[in-house]
Amino acid sequence: MFSVFSHEYYMKQALKEAEKAALLDEIPVGAVVICNQQIIARAHNWTEHLTDVTAHAEILAITAASKHLGNKYLQECSLYVTLEPCVMCAGALAWSQIGELIIGANDNKRGYSQLAPNVLHPKTKVISGLLALESTEMIKEFFQKKR
Amino acid sequence: MFSVFSHEYYMKQALKEAEKAALLDEIPVGAVVICNQQIIARAHNWTEHLTDVTAHAEILAITAASKHLGNKYLQECSLYVTLEPCVMCAGALAWSQIGELIIGANDNKRGYSQLAPNVLHPKTKVISGLLALESTEMIKEFFQKKR
Numbered sequence: 001m002f003s004v005f006s007h008e009y010y011m012k013q014a015l016k017e018a019e020k021a022a023l024l025d026e027i028p029v030g031a032v033v034i035c036n037q038q039i040i041a042r043a044h045n046w047t048e049h050l051t052d053v054t055a056h057a058e059i060l061a062i063t064a065a066s067k068h069l070g071n072k073y074l075q076e077c078s079l080y081v082t083l084e085p086c087v088m089c090a091g092a093l094a095w096s097q098i099g100e101l102i103i104g105a106n107d108n109k110r111g112y113s114q115l116a117p118n119v120l121h122p123k124t125k126v127i128s129g130l131l132a133l134e135s136t137e138m139i140k141e142f143f144q145k146k147r
Numbered sequence: 148m149f150s151v152f153s154h155e156y157y158m159k160q161a162l163k164e165a166e167k168a169a170l171l172d173e174i175p176v177g178a179v180v181i182c183n184q185q186i187i188a189r190a191h192n193w194t195e196h197l198t199d200v201t202a203h204a205e206i207l208a209i210t211a212a213s214k215h216l217g218n219k220y221l222q223e224c225s226l227y228v229t230l231e232p233c234v235m236c237a238g239a240l241a242w243s244q245i246g247e248l249i250i251g252a253n254d255n256k257r258g259y260s261q262l263a264p265n266v267l268h269p270k271t272k273v274i275s276g277l278l279a280l281e282s283t284e285m286i287k288e289f290f291q292k293k294r
Binding site: 047048051052053054059062063066067070071072073086087088089090091092094095096115116118119 | 194195198199200201206209210213214217218219220233234235236237238239241242243262263265266
């Protein structure tokens with residue numbers, strides 16, 4: 001059992017975004033942004049369809065959340081993402097001063113903690129490993145189908 | 148004297164973009180992307196007007212160049228930018244596998260070389276310090292007017 005406002009609930013919403021990406025033949029990574037317990041932005045990886053390496057779930061979610069709030073700073077928001085952000089996305093999250101970052105699976109190859117562990121804003125709280133297995137399994141399955 | 152196809156010529160085009168940003172009350176940073184000696188994308192910092200921390204000159208230029216080429220990889224391209232890219236932009240340049248990165252002024256506070264010096268793609272050639280003074284002066288003047 002979990003409350004509708006639990007971390008698990010929001011990460012499941014991010015996982016739903018990742019599922020949408022997989023259905024579109026995009027690497028399945030999803031993100032949602034929460035403000036005052038409401039989901040104000042949802043996005044998934046969209047790099048292939050947009051032919052744009054910058055179209056990661058987090059970048060699209062930050063842009064959408066800022067548009068929704070009319071504010072480029074997201075100190076009062078939490079971003080849930082199914083896979084550890086890359087350096088680009090972590091850099092974007094740093095500029096946004098996001099209040100809280102909740103990560104699903106670690107990314108030992110491309111995650112920001114490998115190349116730029118200190119990139120986030122010092123006030124950003126980070127939680128890692130939430131529903132990591134679900135995220136990892138979805139990515140594994142995606143690449144197994146590709147073979 | 149310089150040839151129309153010199154590094155200086157293209158960096159001056161990037162500086163023109165930075166000037167446009169300043170006129171719009173945006174921190175003056177500009178970028179251009181070159182492919183086969185042609186400018187295929189121009190952009191300047193646009194974060195305030197778009198209310199979006201991700202709208203840096205380099206991100207917008209990468210997106211525009213990829214759209215122009217119909218290719219998300221930019222191995223055959225050079226990106227000229229008036230100020231050293233931040234971690235977010237360097238991360239984006241890494242994903243794009245940009246062939247060449249030509250930087251104007253260093254950014255000792257927010258430049259990628261501070262927090263993620265190894266983030267770029269290993270095949271990307273980097274040139275730094277091109278028309279650095281022009282870029283620095285423009286930024287100084289911008290912030291002096293702000294006071």
